[in-house]
Amino acid sequence: MRVALFALGGTISVTGGEPRLTGEQIVAAVPGLERVGARIDVQDAEAVPSSGLTFVKVLEVVDAASRAVADGATGAVVLQGTDTLEETAFLADLVWPHPQPLVLTGAMRNASLAGADGAANVLAAVRVACAPEARGLGALVVFNDQVHAARWVRKTHSTSTATFVSPNTGPLGHVVEDRVRVLAAPPRLDPLPYRPTPAQLAATRVGVYTAVLDEEDTVVDDAARGCQGLVVAGFGAGHVAGALAPRLGALTDRIPVVLTSRTGSGSVLRATYRSPGSESDLLSRGLIDAGMLDPWKARVLLRLLLAGGAGRDEIAAAFSRWG
Known part of the structure; x- marks a missing residue:
């Protein structure tokens, strides 16, 4: 050996x-x-x-x-x-x-x-x-x-x-x-078909916005400035303040925005809560569900996908598989 x-x-x-x-x-x-x-x-x-x-x-x-x-x-x-x-x-x-x-x-x-x-x-x-x-x-x-x-x-x-x-x-x-x-062997996922070059990686930035209590909703614009993608570390099962939801929705017209939980375990929900800023509201505005991936791993996956040239549908499919 x-x-x-x-x-x-x-x-x-x-x-x-x-x-x-x-x-x-x-x-x-x-x-x-x-x-x-x-x-x-x-x-x-x-x-x-x-x-x-x-x-x-x-x-x-x-x-x-x-x-x-x-x-x-x-x-x-x-x-x-x-x-x-x-x-x-x-x-x-x-x-x-x-x-x-x-x-x-x-x-x-x-x-x-x-x-x-x-x-x-x-x-x-x-x-x-x-x-x-x-x-x-x-x-x-x-x-x-x-x-x-x-x-x-x-x-x-x-x-x-x-x-x-x-x-x-x-x-x-x-x-x-x-x-x-x-004791437990999860199914092995196929590796991603994206191997970006150093130049492609250098040209790809992914921001992370972490939801916190009583913060100006303009902070999310700062987190996304100059980035090709954004990861949102939301409260609980994937929530933000209601006033922030339209800003995040507008961002999805420009870059992929991925929704995660800041809690450290558990999954983002999809359709349990329906108030402004809830997971269902954010997903309806175009955010991508990261499932059980934490914000840091979601950032790794999103940057690799973007640098490799993946489109939005491919990005959403990858998060569905890996999250």
Whole structure:
């Protein structure tokens, strides 16, 4: 067995001083990794905090992992910072074409701290990358010995080593000693047929407007200015103040506007509430239902679609499938 491992920096590479750990150094410090029985091919992609990652860099790493799998690797592992892990994992999942798993992980406590979790997460991630049970599940986030679908996982705590959870579904499985136990395997969606160029991505901006109590309705215009798309993080099941609804409806004549919930779990509704600013009112004005996708994942999907040249009907169909 062979696993391709890509190191992107983040807390897992931090020692409390400088320089950062390389991928080889991280792998060398994992107790018991040799017992997995896999050769680990390590590549240092770019050592940056995950807040410094870009769509272009993430897609470059996904392409490199794809080539490694096509060349015979059993699976691939990406090490990165946790701040944007839920977004990069979903971006990877949208385009990953292989049955072999692409596993993302990192650490919440760096190697200089008591209870550092990086080594355990790397060991679990490599086990999942090698596991037949993980085939056909797309991109996965493995953290704290839990296996999460990239589509549903969220970072929910600023410091806890149990920060990654899947509020709507729970984890797909667990790593128990040397076993990968997958308890739920959702149907695998086909990857998107859009692979925008760096120039196309650079030319595509998607704004996010978060509904808050008692705010000027003109703020949504600021959020959408200069953007090719907008994600609305609405109250509850997809609601905004009634005065804002006409502005959002007018925006849909110019750009796609996607409706999500700011709550962190659950779905946008479609036809339960009917007052101005309710989900049914907004959808009737042309907003696109994001289903169960949170605002951050909705932004990833919308930007990839727009940069790839998708039209409004294709965008609505994609959100119907992925949300």
